[in-house]
Amino acid sequence: MNLSLILLAVFDGVSYAALVFMVAVGLTLIFGVLRILNVAHGSLYAIGAYLTASIGGAVVAAGYSPILAFPLMLIAAALVGVLLGAPIERLLLRRIYAKSEVLQLLVTFAVFMILEDVQRLVWGNQPYFESSALQLLGNIQVFGVYYTSYQLVLLPVVALLTLIGLRLFLRRTLTGKLITAVTEDREAARSIGIDADRVYLMTFVLGAALAGLGGALASPTTSVLPGIGAEMIVLSFAVVATAGLGRIEGAAVAALLIGLGRSAATYAMPELQVLVPYLIMLAVLLVRPEGLFGTPAARKI
Amino acid sequence: MLEFRNTDVHIGNVPILRGLNVKIAPSETVALIGRNGAGKTTTLRSVMGFTDVKGQILIGGEDITRMRASRRPGLGIGYAPEDRRLFSGFTVEENIRLPGEVAKLDPDTQAARLDKVYRVLPELREMADRPAGAVSGGQGKMVALGRALMLGTRLLMLDEPFQGLAPALAQRYGEALGRLREVDPEVTVIVTESNPALLKSFARRTLVIERGEIAEAEHQAA
Ligand SMILES: Nc1ncnc2c1ncn2[C@@H]1O[C@H](COP(=O)(O)OP(=O)(O)O)[C@@H](O)[C@H]1O
Numbered sequence: 001m002n003l004s005l006i007l008l009a010v011f012d013g014v015s016y017a018a019l020v021f022m023v024a025v026g027l028t029l030i031f032g033v034l035r036i037l038n039v040a041h042g043s044l045y046a047i048g049a050y051l052t053a054s055i056g057g058a059v060v061a062a063g064y065s066p067i068l069a070f071p072l073m074l075i076a077a078a079l080v081g082v083l084l085g086a087p088i089e090r091l092l093l094r095r096i097y098a099k100s101e102v103l104q105l106l107v108t109f110a111v112f113m114i115l116e117d118v119q120r121l122v123w124g125n126q127p128y129f130e131s132s133a134l135q136l137l138g139n140i141q142v143f144g145v146y147y148t149s150y151q152l153v154l155l156p157v158v159a160l161l162t163l164i165g166l167r168l169f170l171r172r173t174l175t176g177k178l179i180t181a182v183t184e185d186r187e188a189a190r191s192i193g194i195d196a197d198r199v200y201l202m203t204f205v206l207g208a209a210l211a212g213l214g215g216a217l218a219s220p221t222t223s224v225l226p227g228i229g230a231e232m233i234v235l236s237f238a239v240v241a242t243a244g245l246g247r248i249e250g251a252a253v254a255a256l257l258i259g260l261g262r263s264a265a266t267y268a269m270p271e272l273q274v275l276v277p278y279l280i281m282l283a284v285l286l287v288r289p290e291g292l293f294g295t296p297a298a299r300k301i
Numbered sequence: 302m303l304e305f306r307n308t309d310v311h312i313g314n315v316p317i318l319r320g321l322n323v324k325i326a327p328s329e330t331v332a333l334i335g336r337n338g339a340g341k342t343t344t345l346r347s348v349m350g351f352t353d354v355k356g357q358i359l360i361g362g363e364d365i366t367r368m369r370a371s372r373r374p375g376l377g378i379g380y381a382p383e384d385r386r387l388f389s390g391f392t393v394e395e396n397i398r399l400p401g402e403v404a405k406l407d408p409d410t411q412a413a414r415l416d417k418v419y420r421v422l423p424e425l426r427e428m429a430d431r432p433a434g435a436v437s438g439g440q441g442k443m444v445a446l447g448r449a450l451m452l453g454t455r456l457l458m459l460d461e462p463f464q465g466l467a468p469a470l471a472q473r474y475g476e477a478l479g480r481l482r483e484v485d486p487e488v489t490v491i492v493t494e495s496n497p498a499l500l501k502s503f504a505r506r507t508l509v510i511e512r513g514e515i516a517e518a519e520h521q522a523a
């Protein structure tokens with residue numbers, strides 16, 4: 001195997017890890033507060049991608065500058081958070097917090113199925129591909145290997161800023177402190193006057209927006225077509241489980257591990273590419289059932 | 302200050318407390334004594350709004366039975382739950398301050414309250430910047446009391462604070478409650494305990510809870 005192939009594998013892995021992290025971190029944040037594994041998170045990712053690709057395509061086709069793709073990504077993320085995240089939490093999840101985990105999983109799975117159909121209704125079965133944002137930033141050369149700046153620089157930087165921003169937000173702002181407090185101990189938080197219902201809503205909207213942003217960022221790098229949500233949610237579950245449920249920094253490390261493992265397999269043993277993330281997860285969970293960064297008793301942010 | 306009127310308390314359809322009729326006056330210190338599982342914690346949680354309640358619960362004459370749980374601490378209720386239940390990622394002082402920030406007290410009031418907490422619990426000053434997850438169990442009880450004091454200007458409810466405290470620490474905790482009486486003579490304090498002897502020294506009135514019913518103790522502490 002030559003060096004440039006190895007570099008390509010690393011770059012693929014890093015850029016993919018950045019995208020998976022964006023989705024997984026929202027998933028783990030929501031789990032930390034709501035104690036619900038939200039299967040519909042994959043749909044929110046897909047819809048973020050569809051919104052960006054379809055509207056972006058229309059904007060560019062109408063002759064506007066492709067640079068608009070970037071603000072559009074943020075708008076798509078906000079739309080996913082507010083128009084989908086908020087009603088899902090308020091109207092549905094709120095009714096099942098006290099119910100069994102099996103029922104909670106079934107309900108979010110049902111939401112996932114419904115949203116899959118909604119996507120087909122709105123966007124049909126044909127793929128969308130709109131990569132002007134990616135082309136706009138051009139390529140960079142690293143040790144003789146050319147790679148897109150969008151994937152090699154922008155995506156990892158956004159993921160890193162998300163990680164740092166989220167940590168600062170949770171640590172420094174009042175809203176973030178409320179989320180941290182509810183994550184650690186719901187009843188203790190309520191007993192000092194924290195409105196847990198509001199914290200649930202804010203957390204879910206934030207997590208949903210992160211999934212939407214992940215999809216929006218992914219859209220220039222791939223064809224947006226039915227099934228991408230399912231693929232992403234399964235990978236995110238693997239990342240979150242590997243990291244330890246509710247672990248934010250852990251999700252970043254696990255995303256990198258799984259992203260690199262997956263792309264290494266793509267080059268070395270393509271037939272194993274789909275399997276490798278779960279093999280990594282299995283290997284980690286066999287040694288540490290609570291995940292890389294989880295603590296056996298308490299699972300928290 | 303606090304009144305139960307024909308109060309029944311349920312946890313998920315299971316009746317836990319029956320027909321409570323209790324009135325506690327302002328500035329009273331009351332011991333609520335009962336065996337494990339008698340319903341002490343449930344009584345306090347019902348005041349916080351964490352349980353289903355039939356009948357009425359009143360604070361200072363105001364019926365709070367239907368009030369949202371999140372609004373109740375703002376009435377001046379401080380609650381230190383059974384285990385310490387601190388937020389381990391925050392420092393000791395952040396734990397104490399948080400209720401004031403949640404209630405959006407103005408900065409002067411927050412500073413004054415924090416000052417009061419340190420006057421009642423001077424030993425917390427030295428550990429103010431330590432992560433709450435890193436303090437010992439006994440110190441954690443003090444922090445939990447400090448956090449409850451932040452909003453608990455009218456009613457303070459302490460659930461088995463002496464449970465698991467070494468005798469020396471229990472002594473210091475008792476002294477802190479004594480200082481609280483000097484700093485804040487008006488506040489109503491309810492302390493639960495399974496061992497009545499521990500509370501004799503400072504509770505004037507003892508309520509006994511048994512199988513979900515509360516009665517006045519026959520022999521008042523001297
Ligand atoms: N969440 C709950 N679900 C069901 N039963 C409960 C719950 N919490 C408390 N109980 C029951 O209520 C009774 C009183 O409990 P509790 O108020 O915790 O007593 P104490 O604090 O005096 O030890 C016990 O029989 C206990 O089993």
Ligand SMILES: [Mg+2]
Pocket residue numbers: 338341342343383460461
């Ligand atoms: Mg108890």
